[in-house]
Amino acid sequence: METLGITLFRVVAGMGVLLVIMLTIGRRQLGELSSFDFLTSITIGAVAGALIVDHRIELASSLIALLALGGMQLFFGWLSIKIRPVNHKINFKPLVMVENGQIIKESLRKIHMPVETLLQLLREKDVFDITIVEFAILEPHGKLSVLKRAEHLPITPSQVNFNVTPNSILVPVILEGKLQEKALADMGFSSQQIEEFRCQHLNSIHNVFIAFMDQNKRLHVIHDDAREHNVFLH
Known part of the structure; x- marks a missing residue:
């Protein structure tokens, strides 16, 4: 039981440090990593895995190693932005x-x-x-x-002098029967208008799975009872 507790503690500590490193480095997909970032990420994963499963490895040393690797990755990322030749050296060219x-x-x-x-x-x-x-x-x-x-290349409307309507961005204002007041406020609704909107749709909001609103304040509603009609042939 004691061993299980130690393992769980090491898992929480290791994953906590990994989460801090990930949030510090930023959100990037695997394919967007440089060669140095990729190698550092593999090493970080290996150190974290060893930390969790091998109790002979000192916890403090492993956490310091993880932080040092994360710091190196952050430093070289900053360096590649500030000094272009470094970026050309550690990254592949098109x-x-x-x-x-x-x-x-x-x-x-x-x-x-x-x-x-x-x-x-x-x-x-x-x-x-x-x-x-x-x-x-x-x-x-x-x-x-x-x-x-x-x-x-495909023909675009501008090439044939054809006028098109602007793109419409739909914002979810109701999610699973709950009014998203912040979304309405971001769209320019005042507190009074939000309350009026709530009262206007009070009897139907709970039946709405999701409702979108466009820039013209038009609603596009998907109800909870939407069902597949099985129109595909198998």
Whole structure:
């Protein structure tokens, strides 16, 4: 029982430090990490795992190591922003993979990528005919950016002088039967208007799963009793 208590304490302490590190570093996806960030993250995970399962490892030393690794990651992140050459050294540069429909073999060799993988990445961008590609660039985070030739790009309303209505942003003002007063206030409602809105919809709010409001103060309601109609054939 004592061992279980020690393990739980080490789990809470380790995860607490990891949470502090994550909140300090900021919100980034795995694919957006630099090579240094990726290696540091792996090391942090290994140290945290060892801290939890191996009671022979001193708790204080492990926590200090985690904080030091997090500090290094934060420092090099700051350094790469302030000093551009550092950023170029610890991060990969964008690499042109396709230019004017031609695959750059030297680029494939640099990153040891088979041509089949490049073709797969192009298909994921809805490119099945490589001749329509003007540029395909492999970004530092590993994703492929594709620019098609001008004649193969979709036509936009501005190109044909066609007027379109502005985009409508829907804000949830009722969630599971509860009025979101802050959302209404952010949309410009006064306290009196919020209370009037509540009184106006008092009998129906509890039956609403979610209700959105657009910039023109129009409601789009999804009721609790919405059901699937099974229109798909199997």
